[in-house]
Amino acid sequence: MQKNSTHFNHSQIAQTELHKIQKEQLNQECLSVIQECSTRLNSTFYMLERMIRIQDSLCLYVCKHNISQLSPEEWLQLKKIVTILQPFEEITRNMRDNNTSISSVIPLIHTLKYILHTEGSKQDTNEKFKSIIKCTVDHLNSKFGDLQSNNFFAIATYLDPRYKTKNFNEVVKEKIETEIMSLFDADTSKTMLIILPFL
Template sequence: MTAATGVSCFIHTLQLVIHDAILSQRTVSDIVAKCRKIVLHFNHSAIACTKLKTIQESLKLPVHKMIQDIVTRWNSTYYMLERLYEQRKAVTMYAAEHDIPTLTVYSWGIVENIIRVLKPFEEITKQARSDEELISFVIPAVTTLNSYLNKRQKDSGVQTLKDQLKQSLEKRFLKPTSGSSMLEQKHFTFATLLDPRYKDHFLKDSALVKENFVLELVRNDNNMHRTSASGDAELPGNQEAQEHDKASKTLHDDIHEDIWQCFDEISKSK
């Protein structure tokens, strides 16, 4: 798996986590649907947009257009809610004179809390999409999101959404029903281990990961040597076994010392 493939897979799975969670709570899905109708009204009427702009200017709000979401892309729904919440005073004033769906004070509060819950996911997704980010970012990202969801915060009206996000995050990343969890897959754990930004903070058992990493290097090196030596003359009997064991032990020690010396040097230089 390449770094690009790993990050892309992570982003896609995160999309599924959030999409499922948004649909899990009837109150949330109903409010999102109502917000979608409000935005649709402005996006289908130039007159409505002009009137809204006048109200925005009178209230000294940013003159921003509404954002229409794409149902299959949760982050577009997030941006729609964020923009609508920013313009809630202008929309409420407009609704007082026009026949459009309206939100109560309680519903606006739920919109605020939806944004509050989803904001970290939006930031993580944006960071993961950046050209600079590596596959080593995946484990820290999931660990951070899981920690965030377990903290007490304003969640009135969106507790089911939070609970479903936690369950889906665990199901898809941390405790899958089949196969190993992401935290146990070597391409993710090794990448995190070799990133000095994360190695000391985001691996539950860094010593075990280190050991597995060294063993993987030794295994790959032995396979290479075995392939290259397949045409060479073989040593007789016990002498062959003894020399092979000696070489393997020396190789293991050398790789262990060299790789972690480099690792420590990189870590200390940061």
């Protein structure tokens, strides 16, 4: 994939010809190949997603120039990879949004793991991709598994009306409530005991 993207990014002639195929033969929007960049977040996703979008024009181009092309099975694998990477792109975009607060981190990670588990349990997911998904989830658990034990993240999520206790089991929920009450004096804590269940 990187080789193909490099071919087009290093040749204006190739890029122009690809656009000509898109416009004149396929009556499609002219879209260029995106090259992966190791210093850009999600660049692999953007490169693969673009290649899938312009699959027809790429196939016509490589046929014309007698360049080896991907098999139907390989295209299907690429689409599966994009499906796996897409929630990461969405979540990193959300995390970088100026309006995203600390309270969104636990729910976003929870959603990401749920999506990955769902994808891994589909019948059309082969063992190779199931293994990739499992390794990814294990890595997420290793990196973010203790977020619910972090008072800053847990309390912020608990107090956010969009999330409340959706991402916490009863044990964690009680621990968070105890932590919140410890922030107040005795009289205020009694009031908080009454208020917290309704937040």
